[in-house]
Amino acid sequence: RGCGLLHTDGRNPGSVMNAVRLLREYETVVSLDLGSYRPEKGAIIEAANVVIASKAGGAGAFPGDADDPVAQTRRFLDGGATVAGVTLGADGVVTGSRTENGGIPVHLPAFRVANVVDTCGAGDCFHGAFLWAYRAGRSVWDAARFAQAAVALRIQHYGNVAGLPTTAQVEAFLAGAMQEPAPPTANP
Numbered sequence: 001r002g003c004g005l006l007h008t009d010g011r012n013p014g015s016v017m018n019a020v021r022l023l024r025e026y027e028t029v030v031s032l033d034l035g036s037y038r039p040e041k042g043a044i045i046e047a048a049n050v051v052i053a054s055k056a057g058g059a060g061a062f063p064g065d066a067d068d069p070v071a072q073t074r075r076f077l078d079g080g081a082t083v084a085g086v087t088l089g090a091d092g093v094v095t096g097s098r099t100e101n102g103g104i105p106v107h108l109p110a111f112r113v114a115n116v117v118d119t120c121g122a123g124d125c126f127h128g129a130f131l132w133a134y135r136a137g138r139s140v141w142d143a144a145r146f147a148q149a150a151v152a153l154r155i156q157h158y159g160n161v162a163g164l165p166t167t168a169q170v171e172a173f174l175a176g177a178m179q180e181p182a183p184p185t186a187n188p
Contacts, residue, residue: 007031007131010041020047029135033127037061050134051081052095052127058086069094073105083140087126089119093148097140108144111152111177121160122151129170149173 006028008016020030032044034053037060045051045061053061058072065071069086073096076084084105085095096105129150133143149170157163165173 001026003028005029005031005131005135007033007127008044009033009035010038010044013040013044017043017047020044031127031131033123034058034061035123045076046080048081050083050131051076051079052083052085052087052093052130054087054123055089070105070107077103077105083134085144087123089122093126093144095140095144100140106141108141108148111148111173113152113156115156117156118158118163119155121163122155124160125154125164126151132167146170146174149177 003023003026006019006023008019008031010016010032023030029050030044030048031050032041032048032052034041034045034051034057036054037057053072053076055069058069059066062072062075065075069088072086073084073094077096077098082099083095083097085093087093088110090110092108092110094105094107096103126147130143130147133146134140138146150165153165153169153173154163
């Protein structure tokens with residue numbers, strides 16, 4: 001009780017679905033980090049409120065749209081997710097929501113940084129920052145922008161934990177970003 005968010009990568013799908021069934025009674029938001037696709041994760045994809053896939057995860061889920069993260073995002077939304085997206089590494093993220101922007105997914109370019117030293121854990125940083133910002137009431141676009149800024153700061157330092165920025169650091173980065181991402185576009 002009182003669990004507002006369950007975030008999973010879908011490992012141990014049976015256990016995850018048991019948790020989902022228990023937490024649905026309490027209106028818990030279920031979030032899936034689809035780093036890689038396996039058919040066993042299908043039930044989790046269908047049950048998740050938030051699905052954010054990697055390039056590989058989105059392509060694996062929808063092989064017919066393997067090179068189209070906008071179509072993949074639409075399909076996650078059509079499949080039941082309230083919020084969906086596909087992370088594209090240095091190329092940014094495609095994100096969409098049933099309740100924002102008319103349900104149309106948009107591409108947000110990544111912030112460019114000159115001193116990339118360690119990208120290990122960048123995806124986890126994105127997911128954590130996105131979910132924090134989204135659960136704090138930010139729009140999907142603003143949550144994705146916040147998460148991209150967190151990643152831009154994180155990858156300039158070594159260490160998955162040591163390199164994580166604070167909220168204040170992310171806000172300062174966003175306030176003074178030399179290179180703002182371009183306005184969202186429909187296609188990456």
